[in-house]
Each structure stands twice: as structure tokens, then as C-alpha cells.
Amino acid sequence: MLKKTAKEKQENTIGSLKKRIKKANVCLADQEKAKELENSQLALMNMLEDVEDARKKAEEEKEKTSAVVKSLSDGLIVLNNKERISLLNPQAERMLEIPQKELVGKNIEEIGSSARLASLARALKDWSKGMFRREVLIDKDLIIEVSTVSMVIGGAELGMMLILHDITREKTVERMKTEFVSLAAHQLRTPLSAIKWTLKMLLDGDVGDINDSQKELLEKSYQSNERMIGLINDLLDVTRIEEGRYLYQPVLSDLVSIIESVVENGKDDIKRKGLSLEFKKSNSRIPRIMMDAEKIKLVIQNLLENAVRYTPSGGKIVISVSADKGKIEFQIADNGIGIAKDQQPKIFTKFFRGSNVIKVETEGSGLGLFVSKNIIEAHGGQIWFESKEGEGSVFHFTLPVKKELEEFLKEF
Amino acid sequence: MAKILLIEDEEIMIELLQKKLVQSGYEVVVTRNGLEGLDAMEKEKPDLILLDIIMPKMNGFDVLERKNEDKSLRDIPVIIISNSGQPVEIDRAREMGAKDWLIKTEFDPQEVLEKVKKQIN
Numbered sequence A: 001m002l003k004k005t006a007k008e009k010q011e012n013t014i015g016s017l018k019k020r021i022k023k024a025n026v027c028l029a030d031q032e033k034a035k036e037l038e039n040s041q042l043a044l045m046n047m048l049e050d051v052e053d054a055r056k057k058a059e060e061e062k063e064k065t066s067a068v069v070k071s072l073s074d075g076l077i078v079l080n081n082k083e084r085i086s087l088l089n090p091q092a093e094r095m096l097e098i099p100q101k102e103l104v105g106k107n108i109e110e111i112g113s114s115a116r117l118a119s120l121a122r123a124l125k126d127w128s129k130g131m132f133r134r135e136v137l138i139d140k141d142l143i144i145e146v147s148t149v150s151m152v153i154g155g156a157e158l159g160m161m162l163i164l165h166d167i168t169r170e171k172t173v174e175r176m177k178t179e180f181v182s183l184a185a186h187q188l189r190t191p192l193s194a195i196k197w198t199l200k201m202l203l204d205g206d207v208g209d210i211n212d213s214q215k216e217l218l219e220k221s222y223q224s225n226e227r228m229i230g231l232i233n234d235l236l237d238v239t240r241i242e243e244g245r246y247l248y249q250p251v252l253s254d255l256v257s258i259i260e261s262v263v264e265n266g267k268d269d270i271k272r273k274g275l276s277l278e279f280k281k282s283n284s285r286i287p288r289i290m291m292d293a294e295k296i297k298l299v300i301q302n303l304l305e306n307a308v309r310y311t312p313s314g315g316k317i318v319i320s321v322s323a324d325k326g327k328i329e330f331q332i333a334d335n336g337i338g339i340a341k342d343q344q345p346k347i348f349t350k351f352f353r354g355s356n357v358i359k360v361e362t363e364g365s366g367l368g369l370f371v372s373k374n375i376i377e378a379h380g381g382q383i384w385f386e387s388k389e390g391e392g393s394v395f396h397f398t399l400p401v402k403k404e405l406e407e408f409l410k411e412f
Numbered sequence B: 001m002a003k004i005l006l007i008e009d010e011e012i013m014i015e016l017l018q019k020k021l022v023q024s025g026y027e028v029v030v031t032r033n034g035l036e037g038l039d040a041m042e043k044e045k046p047d048l049i050l051l052d053i054i055m056p057k058m059n060g061f062d063v064l065e066r067k068n069e070d071k072s073l074r075d076i077p078v079i080i081i082s083n084s085g086q087p088v089e090i091d092r093a094r095e096m097g098a099k100d101w102l103i104k105t106e107f108d109p110q111e112v113l114e115k116v117k118k119q120i121n
Helices: A002-072 A088-095 A115-124 A167-205 A211-244 A255-272 A293-309 A341-346 A355-360 A370-376 A404-410 B011-023 B033-045 B060-069 B087-095 B108-118
Strands: A075-080 A083-088 A132-140 A144-154 A156-166 A251-253 A276-280 A289-291 A316-324 A327-334 A382-388 A391-399 B004-005 B029-030 B046-049 B077-081 B100-103
Touching: A075 A088, A083 A088, A083 B077, A088 A115, A088 A156, A088 B004, A115 A132, A115 A144, A144 A167, A167 A211, A167 B011, A211 A370, A251 A255, A251 A293, A255 A276, A255 A293, A255 A316, A255 A327, A289 A293, A289 A391, A293 A316, A293 A327, A293 A370, A293 A391, A293 B004, A370 A391, A370 B108, B004 B011, B004 B033, B011 B029, B011 B108, B029 B033, B033 B046, B046 B060, B046 B108, B060 B077, B060 B087, B077 B087, B077 B108, B100 B108
Parallel strands: A276 A316, B004 B029, B004 B046, B046 B077, B077 B100
Antiparallel strands: A075 A083, A075 A156, A132 A144, A144 A156, A251 A289, A316 A327, A327 A391, A382 A391
């Protein structure tokens, strides 16, 4: 009994000890919890601070972005993904002379009713395809270049940005330059015709007999003058191309007879230079097609002149023409000095002349191929070449055989 | 002897053309601007007119227009001799009745003479 009591006592003691420990534990846990709570509170405070910071930062960023947008020298219009205007920067407002609030929420068609915006709206009709540096005439004092940039974030289409770049000054300078060249060229033509006529009458003996050595000198002057006239004509053609005034008068013509007449005119130069020329006619019939015969003649003349000029004595020039799959292809091959590979991309650029070419022949304006390319492309054809320096060049052009060509040329 | 009226303001061109035409047996009347040209047309009743376009006082197109308004002058053939030769200009002159358009840098006096002969015969 006593034993039992002792045991009970012991158990009681253990029990109370356990309880105390438990209590102590609970106390400890409470303390930890409190601590945790405190920590959480701190973390929360920190987080709130971070959020506030982030908000401030975001606001600052937003303000920065908005300042950038506002101070951009280009006009900016933002369209949302429903093609409605959501933002206009001050430059765009100034260019279009309309405040942002009058345009926000409107779509392209709706803005077209305002006279100042009509041409922009027209240009933007197919805006979904995007455009790059497209010229739009807002009025006679403002020409802008419009580019579109689509705004996509994480695959989601957010809309489109229109960048309006004022190019009035560049266009004015360009026009003045073109007008100057055109005026200068026209002014030069008058004295050049006077020189031509005077020399021709002297040569023809209209003002008395001349001896052979006088004749020889006069012939040379006449040829120099003819070259000058040619150069002026090239310059005038370039200004006309640039002003969009290079007009085409397509008539049904025969390419083969045009080639024959160019070859006939060039045969003296070819002989003088000690070159041979072969015109390989195709076995198949070359159809007559709609073309501006005078201008196509000019292209063939340019290509033949280049071949003659840049092929050393003893060389060979081969011209061929063929008809195939709705087009006629002209080809002229020479075994002349060729075009260096690094210069090949520039060959159709205005005023460009190959560095090897300048060493051989100082004459030449660098305008022939530029003009030729414009003529061929206006006919809906293509012009290209293959060349290897020191081995020779082959120039090709195609002209489409189609009725629509007439319509095509009318648009130019 | 056929009579040709030359309406041209460039002295050297006048001198050269006149020489060439006189040598070939034509009578040449020279005027140096469009207004003088119109007066001479009425007085001289030439067989052919050689007409420049860019001239002081009255240009070649205006001369053509005034000439067309006058029944007695309308049928006198005209050859334009000009320094420029835009297709639009040439078309316009042809619509106004001009027989030919010669660009000075592309023709020489001999070729002008041939065109003249063609019109007069």
C-alpha cells in the first residue's frame, strides 16, 4: 500500500512535471509565435515599403517614358488593338494641328473626315500590313514620313505605333537640287546647240571650203560637243526620273529592229576599238510588244556603250535575244575588265563608277545604268548582271509580253 | 521663191538658220519674239513658219494659239524648233496643229532644211 502510494506519488510528481514542462513549452511557443508575428509584421512593413518604392519607381518610369514620348522630335500616335487612337504626343498634335482629346477613341476612317488628316488616313487604310518611311503629303508646307511599329508584349497584340517624321526640309532641298540641275542643264543646252550648229555648218562647207586638217579638228570638236549634249541629256533624264516626270509613250514595237539600229550606230566605235560584235538572233519568233521604243533604245545604247568602253582591244561582244514564258530577254556579254565583287551592289546607283573603270576610261557620267534600271522597271521588267573582274560582264534585261504593260506604263 | 518666217530669239541660231535657208534658195523673214512673229505672219503671209518655244514677250504656244484663232493664218504650216522636247510639250504642239518638233541639240541645220523641204513641197 505504502509502496503503491510511493509509486503514485512518483507518478504524480512526473505528471506535474510534465504539465509544467508542457506549460513551459506552451509559453515558449507563445513567445516564438509572438516573435514570428513580429517578424511577419516587419516583413509586411518591408513589403509595403517595397511596394511603395516600386509604385514610386513605376510612376517615375511612367513619367520618364511620358517625358520621352512628349519630347520626341518625331510625332507619335498610338493605336490600340481595336485600331482606335489612344495617344498623341505634342509633336503629332502640332503636325496635324489637332489636340489629342479630339482624336482619342477615334478610328482611322473617322479621322479621315478632317481635311488635314485625310491624306494620312488614306495612307493608313492598309496599315495592318505596316509601312516603313512612307511619304505622306499633309499640306504643301508639310511632308511627313510615316512608319508603323506593332506593339506586342508576350505574344499579345497591344496595338500599333505610328511614327511621323517631318521630312519637309529634306524634300525641299532635294527639290531645289533637282530644279537646279534641271535649270542648269536646260541653260547649257542652248549654247551647246549653237556650237553644234556652227560646227556642223563649218564641216558641211556652208561657210566656205575647209582643208583636211581643219576638218579633222572640227570633227573632234563636234564629237566632244556631242558627248557634252549626251551628258546633259542624261542629267535631265535623272532629274525627270526624280521628279516623277519621266513619261513613257508605249507603242507596239519590235525589239530586234531596235537592237539592229543601235548596233548599226555603234559599229564605227566597235571597229575603231578593234572589237568584234556578234548579234545572235533567236530561232524562235520575238513578238512585238508594247514599249517606249526610244527609251528601250537608250537602255540598249547604254549597255552597248559600256561594253565597248570597258572591253580592251581584241575583245568580243555578244548580243542575244530570246522569247520565253511571257517575256523577252535581252543579253549582252563582253570579255572586258568586269566589275569588282565589292562594287557590284552599287552598280545601278546614280553617279557610281567602278574604281577599275575610272582607271581605264575617265569619260562616263555614272548615270547610264541608273537611267536604264528605271526604264526597264517602269516597263515591268528586270535588269541584272553577272561579272567577274578581269574576265568580263553579262548584262540582262527582260520585258514582259503582256497587254497590261500599256496600263502599267501609264501609271508612271 | 518660198518664204519662211523665222521666230527665234537666239541670235546665233538666227544667223545660222538664215544662212542655211538663204543658201538653199528660200526667202527668210526674221522676227525675235512671239508678238513680232504674229505681226509678220499677217503682213508677209509666209509659206512656212519656224517657231521657237521659249521667247520673250510671247512664247511659242501662245503664238500657235493666236495663229489658230485667225482663219487667214491657220493653215500656214509650222515647225517647232526648241531646246527642250518633253513628250507633253510635243503632244500639245501637235494638238495645236504644229507639223513637226525639232529639238535643237538633236538636229543640225542640214536636217532642219530637209524638214523644211518636206513641208513646202
